[in-house]
Amino acid sequence: MKGLVFHVEEFAVFDGPGLRTAVFLKGCPLRCNWCHNPEGLEMRVQRLKNAERCTHCGACVRACPNPGQPCTACGRCLPACRQGLLSLSGEWMEASELAGRLLRNRALLQGVSFTGGEALLQPDFMLETISLLDGLHCLVETCGHVPSRDFRRVCAALDMVYFDVKLADSQQHRRYTGQGNELILENLAWLKREGPPFVARVPLIPGVNDGADNLEATAALLEGAPRLLRVELLPYNKNAGAKYSLLSLAYRPSFDESRPINADVAPFTRHGLEARVL
């Protein structure tokens, strides 16, 4: 079957053990205010345009079969731009095609990390791809906001899970990501109980979730999981807004980006968890 892939990154250093390739699947149920992969949000092919270098020559407009209509990402304008400023984000690929592409580098490859977007929104595509990967170490990086049935059946086929825990408070979670965290906590509970070994990741967003209360509550949530390998704190990346202009979108964080980040591992250590800042 086909899946919608928007990026394949070889030598993904921070996404699991060994020499890995990360596969970015398109589509995400959350709309995190700090998202740095905005091209991964929609589960459809999208056209990207490097507007900064655009000379407004009009060649792309002339090539458009539906001028004035919403873009269908048909790609007809891409060759029109001599400067190569246009591209498509997202490619519908057969699982076998993706697996074949990954396995070409089998001699150097030790693992595959599925990420996104939210990779688990394409569970069957993931499962088929994994089944074709010749026993390679596979993991998913997930926000956890996916139907529990999908979460469980894919995780059961994986060697490891990287599970994001953004905010312990559901209201706050809804405020900053567009969804409450009930489903996420349900999946986390299963993961702690029955899932494969996992790493918990907390993106530290200044003033949003790096307060002592939230870190304490997050640590409490993660306690009591024998297969939790460690907690990784990921300080907010100030380049998060870099790709929004490619989609003609504006990046509007509702928090103060310049505020110092409280990257404190102590609450986790107090709960007996191994934690580190990446």
Next chain:
Amino acid sequence: MTENLKRLLDFVQSGQNKGQRRELSPERFAQLQEAIVQAGPSLSLRAARRLSLFLAEETTQALPFERIVGRRSLTVFPDIYLPGEREALQSGHYVHEQGRVCNISSDWGAVLREGLWPRRERALQTLRENGQADADFLRAAVETIDAVTAFCDRWADALHQSGQAEAGKGLRLAVRCGAQSFRDALQLFRLLHFCLWASNVYHNTVGRFDQYMLPFLQADLACGLLDEDAAQDLLEEFFLSFNRDSDLYQGMQQGDNGQSLMLGGCDADGACAVNQLTAMCLKASLHLGQIDPKINLRVDKNTPLSLYELGAQLTRQGLGFPQYANDDVVIPGLVRLGYALEDARNFTVAACWEFIIPGVAMDIPNIAAMPLAGVVDGCIRRCLAGCQRFEDLLQDVREAIFQKADELLAPLSPLFLEPAPFQSVLMDGCLERGQDISKGAKYNNYGVHGTGFSQAVDQLLAVKALVFEGDLTPERLLRGMETAFADDAELLYTLRNKAPKLGRDEEALPLADELLGYFADSLRGRTNERGGCFRPGTGSAMYYLWHADELGALADGRLPGEPLAANFSPSLALKDAGPLSVLRAFARPKVLDTINGGPLTLELHDTVFRGEEGLTKVAMLVKGFIDLGGHQLQLNTVNHETLLDAQAHPERHENLIVRVWGWSGRFVLLDKAYQDQIIARTAYGL
């Protein structure tokens, strides 16, 4: 880092070393020029006299806080020729670069062990016994030995005056009879290396330092003369000394000075020769963070990850080294070229990456460059319309490469090389043969670079996929190339984005081997005037810019003015491929037949090294490439944004160091064309 070392580092970095230099007055310059020529018509004798006068004119004053002495005070010194004489002598000859001996590696081990007197004795003996020998050369050799001995004695006095009487004594003894301690060996090396530069030979490489210096270190450690920390300090002070005068030793660009050092590898029997000093050298370079000496590391499939991790620490520093060479490929490759196995096992690198043998080789590993991208472009323009099958085009390419080889090799004889009596003293066998090194040695092979390799492959791939297997007509392609695709943006897009490329697509691999094979075949069996062979290689040196200037739009969609990739690296237009694909694609079995040298260059973004995990993974990546049979690898740690900022605001990035083609240099001192190419190549991959 010790206080002493900090002061020495500051002495170099703040430019105080330059403050102590002087220029000869015009009168003194003229006097010295006259004195050189008075040595007679023999260039050997003049070269010796020149060195002798030069060293006598040098100031020898030790800094109170330095233990390894030797610092240039004279910037310029008269040459050995009368006005117009050089041109007359060189007329009708092939003049390689400056017409001087360069890019070879001295027999450092033996020289440091036995000193110069046994060599003086050998020269005199040959003079007495061999009527066939070049008597002028042998007299010149003796004169250089005497001059260098006197020079070392003056530095010994300077050491004495600075309160280091023992070191002074050690130096006097070392230059005559060989070094007795690690410190004396380092000091002697420093001054002999200094004298090489002063003698007008250049790209004076350091060779297999951790092999020939080890016995001195071990002896000192064993008898308690040094402990490991003291030895490390001394080594670092010695490493730093390479940077004192390096601004005077400029090649194509500042930084291109050939002070390359080789670590690791195997011994004459093939056993692993990685030792205590290997790691100490890697650490020294890491602590100092200086451009010189440039570190190379020999590895093979048995090299443990821990050594790669030490290397990765150095890579993280951003100096563009170590550069890795794979013994499993290089040694058999050199044997195929006719090198004796024990010599092949002793390989080091020339100034950049060309594999040479210390002591016994007068190879010229960069005598010419095969413009592979240009040759393929010519064939496509000339022959494509008439080709029925892709194989016909390949046949044309093969023939064109052979023809180009004829053209490249024809003008290379007779070769003019200025005699180099002091360099000859430091080689193996010159004094016994009574023959200057410039006239040849055991190995006299010439290396030919292969420029634009990946874009040669990419052009062929595009034509194969789109013309022979697709519906692109040759007319449309050729018209596009003629006009730089001005009216055919769609074709340009297809060539750049849809056509297969080396480093990403499987179909590139057999074609890459095929092309390497043509190149190898085109030089195989040919001999130069000295009886040596021609060694095809995968390096580009500066030809990646020179040859690029000669090219119009290419069939792979490269536009005029866009640079070619340096060395054995993917096209700068490569997209959607990362390090794994690139490393795998460039670990080509066929490089065994194109083993002159020339690395795959891979740029890593500096964020890769965030944390120890990244470090280990870079080590795993390099090990993976070597285990796959890659021959040579050079990694850069760069940050695209930093480079752009450095171009815009050079004053903020005085000490930003980048790898250029076979050497590292300060980014802000490079010509813009080189800066631009480096910026362009950081854009792919990560």
